[in-house]
Each structure stands twice: as C-alpha cells, then as structure tokens.
Amino acid sequence: MKALLKDTRLFLTLLIISVLLMFFDSFSIFYPVKSVIQVVATPIQVGLYTTNLKMARQLEFIKSARNASQEKKALQSQLALVLSENAHLRRKLSEVQTFVAQQEALNPQTFNLLPARVIGFSRYLKIDKGSDDGLKINQGVVIKDNLVGQIKAVGSKQSEVMLISDPDSKIVAIAYKDGGKAKGILNGQFGAEMLLDKVLHQEPLKKEDLIYTDGAEGKFPRGLILGQVLEIEEQETQLFKQAKVKPLFNISDLDIVFVIRD
Amino acid sequence: MKFFIILLITALIQSAFAPFNLCLVLLICKIYNEENDSSLILATLTGILLGILTSVNIGFYALVFLIVSKLIQIFKASRISSNLLTGFLFAVLMVLLVNVLEQLYLHTSINPTKILVEGLLLVPVYLVDRFIFEHFTQNTTITLKFRS
Numbered sequence: 001m002k003a004l005l006k007d008t009r010l011f012l013t014l015l016i017i018s019v020l021l022m023f024f025d026s027f028s029i030f031y032p033v034k035s036v037i038q039v040v041a042t043p044i045q046v047g048l049y050t051t052n053l054k055m056a057r058q059l060e061f062i063k064s065a066r067n068a069s070q071e072k073k074a075l076q077s078q079l080a081l082v083l084s085e086n087a088h089l090r091r092k093l094s095e096v097q098t099f100v101a102q103q104e105a106l107n108p109q110t111f112n113l114l115p116a117r118v119i120g121f122s123r124y125l126k127i128d129k130g131s132d133d134g135l136k137i138n139q140g141v142v143i144k145d146n147l148v149g150q151i152k153a154v155g156s157k158q159s160e161v162m163l164i165s166d167p168d169s170k171i172v173a174i175a176y177k178d179g180g181k182a183k184g185i186l187n188g189q190f191g192a193e194m195l196l197d198k199v200l201h202q203e204p205l206k207k208e209d210l211i212y213t214d215g216a217e218g219k220f221p222r223g224l225i226l227g228q229v230l231e232i233e234e235q236e237t238q239l240f241k242q243a244k245v246k247p248l249f250n251i252s253d254l255d256i257v258f259v260i261r262d
Numbered sequence: 263m264k265f266f267i268i269l270l271i272t273a274l275i276q277s278a279f280a281p282f283n284l285c286l287v288l289l290i291c292k293i294y295n296e297e298n299d300s301s302l303i304l305a306t307l308t309g310i311l312l313g314i315l316t317s318v319n320i321g322f323y324a325l326v327f328l329i330v331s332k333l334i335q336i337f338k339a340s341r342i343s344s345n346l347l348t349g350f351l352f353a354v355l356m357v358l359l360v361n362v363l364e365q366l367y368l369h370t371s372i373n374p375t376k377i378l379v380e381g382l383l384l385v386p387v388y389l390v391d392r393f394i395f396e397h398f399t400q401n402t403t404i405t406l407k408f409r410s
Contacts, residue, residue: 007302007335014306014328021310022321030320037314041274045315048278 091255098143098256105144106258111221113142113258116159124152124160127257132156140220140260146249147171147213147224148257161257164226165194165247172214173226173245177204186211186226186245194227196243205232211245221260265292269308277315282380285312286360289327290353291388293334295395305331318368326363330356353388354381 024030095115102113114133120126129135131154141148141161149169152162162169169188173196174181182203184196199205209229215222227245234241272284285308293301309324316323333356342348357380364370 007332010302011328011332014302015325018306018309018321018325018328020321021324022319025313025319025321034314034317034320038317041277041315044274045278048275052279 095256101144102142102258106142112261114261115256115258116141117256118254119158121251123166124162125149125251125254125257127159127161127259128157129259130155130157130159134261135159135259138219140224141257142224142260143249143254143257145223145225146247147220147226148249148254150219151259159259163251164188165192169194171220171226172216173211174214175205175209175211175229177206177209180204182209183214184240184243192246192251193230194245194247196229196245198240199243201234201236201241205229205241205243207232266304266307269304270311273308273312273315276312282376282383283357283360284383286327286330286357287380287383287387288391290330290334290356291384291391293331294338294349294353294388295391301335302328302331322367326360330360350384353384357381357384 021030099115102115106113114129114135116127116129116133118125119128125141125148127141135151135154137151137154139151141150147164149161149163149166151159153160164171164186166188167190169186171186172183173186174183175196180203182199182205184199187195187197189195196205196211207229211226211229213220213222213224213226225248227247230244230246232241232243269285269288272288276282276284289305289308293305305327306324309322309327310320312318312323312327313320334352337343337349337352343352354377357377361372361377365372
C-alpha cells in the first residue's frame with residue numbers, strides 16, 4: 001500500500017501533463033516549438049545517419065570481401081579438380097583415338113595387338129607390359145602401321161623395346177616403285193636417322209619414298225612402314241647405294257604403343 | 263543531469279538509425295538500479311524528447327514511459343523483485359507492453375525480433391549501469407543511528 005501511495009501526487013501531476021500534451025499536440029499546437037528543436041536536432045541526426053551508413057558499407061565491404069575470398073578458395077579448388085579431370089579425360093580420349101587409329105591401320109582380326117603404355121626412355125623404350133601379359137623377346141612393336149622396334153628384354157611387368165633407330169637394329173627393308181622395288185638393310189644409327197644400305201644401283205629409289213618391312217625374316221609382318229627416304233648417297237665406284245631414312249613418328253610423342261603378339 | 267545527457271544522445275541515435283527503443287531499455291535499467299524522486303520526471307522528459315525527435319505525438323511516449331516507470335517502482339516494492347530472474351521477466355514484460363501500446367496508437371506492427379533484441383539488451387545495460395552506480399556514484403545521504 002505504501003508503495004502505491006509513494007509519489008502519487010507527482011505521478012498524477014505528470015500523468016495529467018502527459019495527457020494534456022497528447023491532447024494539444026494532436027491539434028499541432030506545439031508545432032512551432034517542435035520545429036525549432038528539430039532545426040537543431042536534424043543536422044545531428046543526419047550526421048549520425050550518414051556515419052552509420054558509412055560504417056555499414058565498410059562492414060558490408062569487409063563481409064563481401066571475406067565471402068569473395070572464401071568463394072575464390074572454393075572456386076580454385078574446384079578449378080584444380082576440373083583441370084585434373086580434364087587432363088584425365090584428354091588422356092583417355094587420346095588413348096581411345098590411338099586405339100581407333102591402330103585398328104584402322106592394322107586389322108585386329110589379322111594381328112593380335114596388345115596396347116602398352118610408354119613409361120620411360122633411355123636407349124631403349126620402356127613399356128608397362130611384360131611376361132605376365134604374354135610378351136616375348138623379338139616381338140614387334142608398332143604404332144598405327146609404323147614399326148617402332150622389337151622387344152629386347154622382358155620382365156614380369158615391364159619390357160624394353162629396341163627402336164629401329166638403335167645401332168643394333170638391322171631390318172630387311174623394301175621400297176616399292178612403279179618401275180620396280182628396291183631392297184636393302186635398314187641399319188639404325190645413333191640419333192633419329194637410319195641408313196638403308198646394300199641397295200643395288202639399278203633398283204629404283206628416290207627421295208621421299210616410303211620404306212617398308214620386307215617380312216622375309218619372319219620377325220615382322222610385311223608392309224609395316226619403317227620411314228621415309230631423306231637423301232640418297234650414290235657413288236659409281238661403290239657396289240651399293242645408300243639412303244638416309246627418317247622415321248615417320250616422333251619418339252617423344254609416343255604415349256601408347258602396340259605389341260604384335262602374333 | 264549526466265544521465266539526461268546520455269538519454270539525449272541515445273534518443274538522437276534512436277531517431278537517426280537505431281530500429282530499437284534504446285531509451286526505454288536505458289530508462290528501465292536506470293529506474294531498476296537507482297530509484298529516486300526524479301525517476302518519474304526523468305521518464306516524462308525522456309518521452310517528450312523522444313516524441314519531438316521521432317515526430318510522434320509528444321505526449322505519447324511521455325505517458326508510456328511514465329506508466330512504465332511507475333509500474334517498475336511498484337514492482338520493486340514487492341517481495342518477488344529481489345529475484346533477478348523475475349526482475350528480468352518483468353522488464354521484458356514492460357518492453358512488450360510498450361510495443362503493444364505503440365501498435366495500438368502508432369499502428370506499427372509488433373516485431374518479435376525487436377522485442378527480443380530490446381529484451382537481450384536489458385542485461386548488459388543493467389550490469390553496466392549497476393557497475394557505474396556502485397563504483398562511481400557517491401551516496402551523499404548518510405543516516406546516523408543514535409542509541410539512547
């Protein structure tokens with residue numbers, strides 16, 4: 001009860017004043033007084049509002065910068081993933097194209113070809129297939145209808161291929177012309193070029209002629225491309241003429257090769 | 263006087279950009295912490311000031327704040343006010359009451375987020391005000407007891 005009566009007179013006075021203020025202000029009686037006070041207060045309110053806007057924009061900028069940074073990181077990791085997938089798909093596509101091209105070049109019904117990936121190259125080409133996959137020494141290795149070389153050494157999972165440009169490589173070769181054919185022995189030399197030797201003078205041979213395997217040795221099928229004639233060295237005093245031959249493929253471009261199993 | 267200046271600045275901020283009734287929060291905490299004769303006058307003046315700055319009927323907020331102040335005084339005199347939780351709940355009830363009165367007279371919709379924020383602001387403002395009151399305010403009235 002005491003609490004209720006405390007300050008009752010003051011409370012009632014203020015209550016009446018507030019009600020009167022409400023009543024008179026509803027008729028805009030205090031409009032001039034309010035205008036004067038607002039003239040002073042409005043610039044302060046504008047200043048506070050502008051400051052608040054600037055601060056909000058700064059915070060928004062910081063927030064958006066943070067979001068942008070996070071988005072960038074996410075996008076970078078996604079991009080790395082996509083690039084990796086792209087590279088993988090490109091490799092697969094290249095393999096498929098190689099398989100298709102190989103099938104078009106050498107009939108798979110005629111040749112039993114085993115695809116092998118090139119995994120290294122020093123003097124000999126290393127491939128990722130071995131005796132576990134049925135490979136044997138001296139089997140031919142081709143890419144499309146080009147002879148790459150023959151298997152020199154066989155491991156269980158890997159094999160080494162002696163290229164046709166290897167100094168130890170000697171293949172009976174033939175070049176066809178309308179006027180006849182030229183037969184010789186293709187010797188590998190250090191470097192990319194090979195030498196077609198033991199070609200008779202009367203046998204027709206010209207620059208840019210294609211050289212093929214003869215197949216007489218029984219090691220390789222007949223008709224595989226060995227290279228193209230670059231230059232002919234012919235001397236009347238010599239018994240035979242020679243020709244420099246370059247392969248039609250580039251070793252560094254080899255990714256997948258095919259081993260002729262039979 | 264110092265507190266009136268703080269209320270003035272709060273009213274300016276509230277009228278400029280703050281969407282919450284900061285003056286009400288400040289007033290409730292002040293009256294709850296430190297009750298004296300000028301509490302009712304302070305509440306009325308704050309209401310008038312807020313009415314001028316927000317271009318609302320100047321008597322509306324004066325009346326509302328006066329009623330809220332009186333209710334807080336009555337509540338403080340009761341036994342349940344010693345519990346902080348009941349005090350907090352009562353303060354939130356006052357915030358809700360003001361929002362309802364605003365809806366009835368000013369035709370503004372009741373925003374639950376606004377009520378929640380104002381209710382949550384009561385706690386830190388009360389604690390800060392209590393800290394200032396206990397450590398920086400001198401209590402000038404000293405009552406001596408004589409034993410006869």
